[in-house]
Amino acid sequence: MAMELDVFVGNTTIMDEEVYQLWLDGYTVSDAVKVRMEGGVMEECEASADVLLSDTMDQYRTFQMCERLLYSPAKLANQLLFQIPPHRQAILIERYYAFDDAFVREVLGKKLSKGTKKDLDDISAKTNVTLKSCRRQFDNFKRVFKVVEELKGPLVENIRQHFLLSDKLARDYAAIVFFANNRFETGKRKLQYLTFQDFAFCAGQLINNWTVGAVDNMVEDMDVDLDKEFLQELKELKILITDKDLLDQHKSLVCTALRGKTKAFNEMEANFKNLSRGLVNIAAKLTNTKDVRDFFIDLVEKTPSCVGQIHGRHQKLYLQNVSRLKRISSPAYFFPCLSPPPPPADAVISAPPVRTFSVFDLSAVIISSLSASLLESSVCKSDL
């Protein structure tokens, strides 16, 4: 029976989580009804297709009305239109802001502009995510980006509080915002094997260590922009390749820290010089915006094959040490201080304790995260 008008409104807003997911995934009403029928909900309650259609339409309408509120989730809690129990509100928000890894991988690092939005149909076709869902996800990214852009304080915390998201999701959004702001190129073929989570991890490390917020936590955009001064200072790392003594010192420090912790240690030690040179060269160029954008490509392309080898074969090494590869106060920029670093040269101890970060740290971090997915298989291979 086709109804001219058909509504059902509960005092407590009734929401079916399954239908919500279908709506979020961009299914049309008729497609959603098909999915539900296949899901066997009809047998459950002796319902007919009519009933299912009417229910789906009702729910879709409710979600559409709620969507406006979900744009600023804080409103959902004190709006009066829908009476939704708090735990349901939390589910609504979390699901609404959830995204598909396949989709986010496509837009990561792109400018969240109208131009990108126009390309969403291509992305939709490529990723098999419906256009509607793509738009929602894209708009979510953009909305979060816009809101946190103007806020002071730590990025993740801002996102978490403004959008009432879980910690995990807030971190992911921080990564998306960070990548979008710095426009890191992630779409090249060579980077295709990296997952969003790999990049999100890198973003977390970069935010913690390379941004303005790492030193000063009350400026605007503190966690979004890279610290220019720091990038400038990275140039001085060249000494690590040019000065033989320091190179040795660097090597010995790294080796000390990693010895016995990984099977791949020998290879790393053997290739240390090449590895170090590649990374330092990348680091030295980061003052250039273009090079910042190509940062991840460079890491993969311009570090010698050994990096590839290392990240192909010896992930354990880095993964295990990731936790230690955090920002370390150390007397010199050019000492890749793996924690806890024994101050190597008395000569530089007097230097002010500035936050430092070695490219090595980063490469370790990056490499480790670069192919977390490859890890299991590669370890297995090497064991064989």
Add this chain to the structure above:
Amino acid sequence: MPGKLKAKIVAGRHLPVMDRASDLTDAFVEVKFGNTTFKTDVCPKSLNPQWNSEWFKFEVDDEDLQDEPLQVTVLDHDTYSANDAIGKVYIDIDPLLCNEAASVISGWFPIYDTIHGIRGEINVLVKVELFNDLNRFRQSSCGVKFFCTTSIPRCYRAAMVHGFVEELVVNEDPEYQWIDRIRTPRASNEARQRLISLMSGELQRKIGLKVLEMGGNAVVGYLQCFDLEGESGLVVRAIGTACTLDKLSSGTPASNACNSPSKDGKEPVFGEDLLSSSGPPTPFRALPTSSSSPPPLSPSKPCSRQSSSSDTDLSLTPKTGMGSGGSAGKEAGPLKTLLRQQTQTALEQRSMFSPTVSDRVFYLQEFPFFTLTSFPPGFLVHVGGVVSARSVKLLDRIHNPALGNTRSYKLLDWNSVTADEPETRDAWWEEIRQEIKSHAKALGCHAVVGYSESTSICEEVCILSASGTAAILNPRYMREGCLDIGIVDHRFEDPSPPSCGFCHIPYDELNMPFPTQLTYCYHCRRQKVPDVLFTTIDLPPEAAVTGKGCLIQARLCRLKKKAQGEVNATAISNLLPFMEYELHTQLMNKLKLRSMNALFGLRIQISIGENMLLGLASATGVYLTALPAPGGIQIAGKTPGDLSNEHHILTIQKRINDTIAKNKEIYQINPPELTEEVVGSPIPEPRQRSRLFRSHSESSDEVSELDLSHGKKDAFVLEIDDTDAVEDIHSLLTDATIPTGFNSCNTEIMPGIYNWTSAVQMFTSVRVFRLSNANLTNQGLNKIFTDLCENLLKSFYFKLRSMIPCCLCHLNFTVAVPEEELIQVAVTAVAMTYDKDQTQEKPAEKPITKEQLQFPMELCADSSSTNTQLSSKISGSLTHFFFFLSARGPPPLPAASVDYGSFADRCSTWLELLRLKAHTIRRGSVKTISSLERSSPVPDGRSRSLRSTRGFGGSSVTVVKMTPLSFLPGTRIIKYLGIINMFFIRETTSLREEGGVSGFLHSFIAEVFAMVRAHVAALGGNAVVSYSMKECVFMENPNKNQAQCLINVSGDAVICVRETDQEPVPSNIGQTCTSETDGAT
């Protein structure tokens, strides 16, 4: 005498962007009451303005306080052009006028615009200082409490039930005024909303005056309706039952009974139940003496126009139904004296009659009608049956609408046809009530209970309907102070047991008003009962029922030729008897098919459209243990010789028998075998009897009595003589079965389910079906209509499947024919969960709040004063108890609850929240803080400022439950805060953009809910009981991309606490009980 109204505008939030350039709003507020207006400062460039205004003070008459709403308008300041309105809030301040209700209104109200819907919220504080008014000629009736609830409200005791009150007010509909051609839709809608708000305020005040004259202090079962008569005007009418209510508190004797271990209060009740079939039952012996005074009926006459007994009234009629604007109030000098005279005569009459002549007391009242549907135990003696009357009237047109503007809000202009005067409408209703009264008399009854009135209007034709249940009320309660059982009317010396007494026939066996088959009561074997009983009331809590009940609906469509005026009216009145007959037959057949023998809560609605009539009868069928078992249904063919036909009939017969057997199983109807008794034939009694007794008066005043019995024909033999009959039987059998885990009824309580858990989901659903096929037959229409209703129910079952096991209670269907090809069905109901495992084993676990209507105190004592001594007693008598159960269903009074723990576990989160808030009660208001309070560091000072305003935390909204029932399971109502009666209009000129008609109506209904919740929360309440959607008028014009909808809702705002909770207020009822149950878990 004046009162002082004070209002303060605190803040706004979520305002819409009014200035596109800055994406902000410069908002200010106008506060208007009567003709006085105040303004706040402009709060520039903010969507969350903080006004923190001074207190705006209005010094006004209390009459105005009752009539007028406080009008809060939020505007956007514009330097160069006119200020733009954002929206309005109408605040009814009536609850503040009664010292027992709310003391302050404070909270966030949705800002409502009739074109855009809700646009942000505003925080308002309102207080009233009322000076004592001793003026006996006053026009106001402050302090009279109003309840929509159709039973004695939970925390009150009825000291007196005075009787019927009614009133109506007529005005011109602003929508049809000349000015409407030039004003904006918004202005027109607002004029209408305001007018209706004024009119219902006025109506309530006038009813209140009548109540005061009668000596009462409250109106229970208040039913207010609108008749949108189009060009001939707008009628607001109300009926109710005037009462004197006493608030129950620990100081009253009633609560003493509760606090005491009350052995004598409990044992007699138990003993009675067990012995009721053998010993001489004196069921109410304990009640009057121990604590409760059953409500005596005051014989005082209701203040109304005509009475068969006192002719003086005719001339003294207070014609109070005037147009709004206060003209009625001014001319009321002589009226007052008249009213007083009336009361005096009433008083004299009261003293004149001897108490033994009980019936006379009722006849003294012009209309001994009661809008109540549930009564205190013992109040209802016998029930006769349903009485109903319908009348088709022609609404007179105002012939020259262009002249309408000169009249503005004043009526009685030369141009007004008599139809505009309230007198005409009054007379119409008068006529119908007289008819109802005479029907009741014919049934040997002196009163009508469960009385209600309704209209259906199409163009200029209007059907007025009234229905109720003829009954005999206990004469013992008719005189004040006459509560001693010593003085009992000789006629009622031998009171029937409560579980079956009301079924006993009130009329004379030898002079029956209609053919029926009488048998001796299957329960007490001493009095006669009919074989089928139809009523409009709720199932009396003490009634003995076998198995469970279920919703039974009869649906009918009848085509009618399009016609105008008199011809149309005649055509309709000719059709009506046939419709009633068919509806009745359908009901009877469906009842038999479910193997049940009684209908409760029967509501027959007949709606007229241009080319068809719709009839919908809904009721809850039950098997009353006292009534004989219904017989089966026999199928007979017209041509017995035809073999193939015979075979066909046999198949159908088999299907019917199978269905009956299946239904018996579903509804657990296993009546005790009574073979040794010769009370009635156990085999199908092949004759149809009608409990319906009614007639139709047409516009020509010609009264035709309709006997709905099938004459000599065998009633339960369905003859298959044509295709129609086959269709009928087919539709009978294809009634969809209820999915397992669901029950449905249209009464307050579901017979057979007693252990409710606390999950509650109230909902409203509206469907409109467009008839595509132009040349439809009656059969085709019937099928469509039936499918429409069945599909609605199916879709409820599906949507609420997560609540299984649950029962849809108070399913209230409203049908309408808004346009020629459209059928509209609107349903409001509540789904409540229950504990399946205990349905049979512990039927008496939780009926305290459900069944008890008037004397909660006693029942507290009965049910939950489970000290160890008592509980041992219970376990001792448990076997008897269960035996008793199996014999005749649930006992009339609850046993002690043994399993409170598991109940508490099942309480939903909402109630947890309520419990949390029990500590934060301030000034009698409960605010619920949502458990997920997040301190979001919103950039502006929103959260900070909100916290300062009484618990309206930045992210917390009071949870307000709504239910059409008079109670919430698992909770106890501790305070009634006042009546909620709201009228909204919503219009759109961008229908497609708002998601079409469904999207438009969906958001409107959600908005109405939101506004009701906000008002209740602002009064300090956390629930609405007896909620109903009286009106839902939907009009669309898809071609113009326009739609308009009017919704009228009402209910009682209450504070309720979890039943197991410690009382936050020491003076409240049931404290000891509560602590004891806690101890027992």
